Amino acid sequence: MEKEVKKLRLDIDGNQVDRPAVWWDEENKILCMIDQTKIPFDVKVHICDTFLDTAQAIKNMIIRGAPSIGAAAAFGLAQAVSEFWNNENFNHNIRSAYEILLSTRPTAVDLKHGLEYIIKTVPLTPENALNQAKRFSKDIAEEGKKIGEIGQNLIKSDMNLLTHCHTGALALVDNGSALAPIIQAWIVNKKRFHVYVDETRPRIQGRITSWELDQYGIDHTVICDSVSGSLMSQRKVDLIIVGADRVAQNGDIANKIGTYNLAVIAHYHNIPFYTAFPRSTFDPTIKTGEDILIEERNQLEVKEIKGYSREYQRQLSISPYSDKTKFFNPSFDVTPHSLIKGYITPEGILEAFELAKKLE
């Protein structure tokens, strides 16, 4: 019997390797990440030579998932420390780099926490900053492991689960948040169940979830986001687990757009709705979800869909719309704590009132 979840084995340019979502290449002194925009068609390593490369990669969602972008931002600021070292405007430049990295994705608080972790390093030298980034990244991955072990208790054989967006290893440096209990339950605890995977428009992160579940042979079916209500009304969903991008002091969460829809419908049907996240996603400075800034992304994400054309054997974008159509594209929504049954964290499955005490 397997005691541990095996790491994702990625086939990168024909080599089977074991890689987290983001890592530091010691030899070449570059930041590496799996390019999540190309999955499932290509598993490619994206290289960031400079902190600006890293900022760009976060903004363009080459790397995504709140904890993974937190780790990437920490490495990005460490890169900036190295780039501006011995520069006479060092402090000013580091503050600018901090602001640039912070502005890439406004909703995920992990990003801010990653940057804070680096900027508080004393003394702030290139070596110390890099070591801190590695530690921040490693801690998140370790927390993902705990989330998996703790959260798997909620899963029983023969259940139908439902998840939204992508919350696996690539979203949390390694191991995952909402997917971690699912993978743990299947691989280590040998439970056998079925997972409905929301396609998650507009960026269709369901493709990454499906790809990651496939690596472990976990039985799943992809659905359009609008199918969830029908499934719940027919009692075909027993448990919903999603991730989070920011958790307010009172337990309200910001998460991928569509999470709130799921939570309301689950509430109506009395289906348990959980969120899973590491410490870096908790934001004790924000009282309620109303204070969370919701990122609005480019209209093109709704207008155009990226994918793979068999005809042309390559990735391209198509649109089902004429050029004058207007779109509104909020990337997240807020789900109040009243709709959340429990919070799967490295400190246990908590209730809203316990979050501040246990996670701060």
Next chain:
Amino acid sequence: MEKEVKKLRLDIDGNQVDRPAVWWDEENKILCMIDQTKIPFDVKVHICDTFLDTAQAIKNMIIRGAPSIGAAAAFGLAQAVSEFWNNENFNHNIRSAYEILLSTRPTAVDLKHGLEYIIKTVPLTPENALNQAKRFSKDIAEEGKKIGEIGQNLIKSDMNLLTHCHTGALALVDNGSALAPIIQAWIVNKKRFHVYVDETRPRIQGRITSWELDQYGIDHTVICDSVSGSLMSQRKVDLIIVGADRVAQNGDIANKIGTYNLAVIAHYHNIPFYTAFPRSTFDPTIKTGEDILIEERNQLEVKEIKGYSREYQRQLSISPYSDKTKFFNPSFDVTPHSLIKGYITPEGILEAFELAKKLE
């Protein structure tokens, strides 16, 4: 001041013409319909020479919208009467044609009503059948007009409306069901409001709604289906109007997948939720929504997205998924009458208990 809603002016091959969704070409003795799969990129007339062509066009959603496919099926059966006229197995063949046409889309009851309307013609001659099909089609279009006039009373200036799928002229031969009140309120009653248009995965009928609203200059914004909850929680939706594909005796409705999600969330937020439909959509033989057969369509609709590539200047399909991914693709869901505030029909805005008396 305009007294009437102008018909859709379609630019077909460079000519500005006024066409319903489906019509009989007297001169060439062929059934014509606007090919809804190509909108908004092309407005093309699709021609059905035989009843089998018509069956295929309904199945492949060249024509869609429950009332429009009811009309198309009526014309299809009239075509069959003409094709099999003087054939010694006339009655048998007509019964087969009936069954073939009926099987093309199982959920919309309009289809069955269109076929029944033709098969009950006495005597069942080619001329009589065709005249009956024209009458069935014309009656639906007239009902759409009434739905518009009656339903517009619900709309006030400065409201934000939300609609799902496409329910305009092309879905109801002419005039529309859920879109009819919106167009009437804007054009005739000069109310000024804003419409959120659900993209409506997987077939993205939001593109047709957006295109049709554009013809009238009605202010609207397309959103992913998962955005609705967030908008409602922020009180950015004042009124929801959807169509229907089948209405049971007790007022439960089958409609495009995702309708139920909207209804539950609207209920949670106390936002009025209406459905609009002509008589042909009411099915007094079915007691509740539980007895409605829900069509499950090909997985490819979820896996592949059809659209237009600027790069290749033409329509094509792309997929964001690898070839081994499994999908579940129900085309409709059922919304119980308890979540529906009112039924916009040619007989007025009804409550569930009035439907049988007023529409039978």
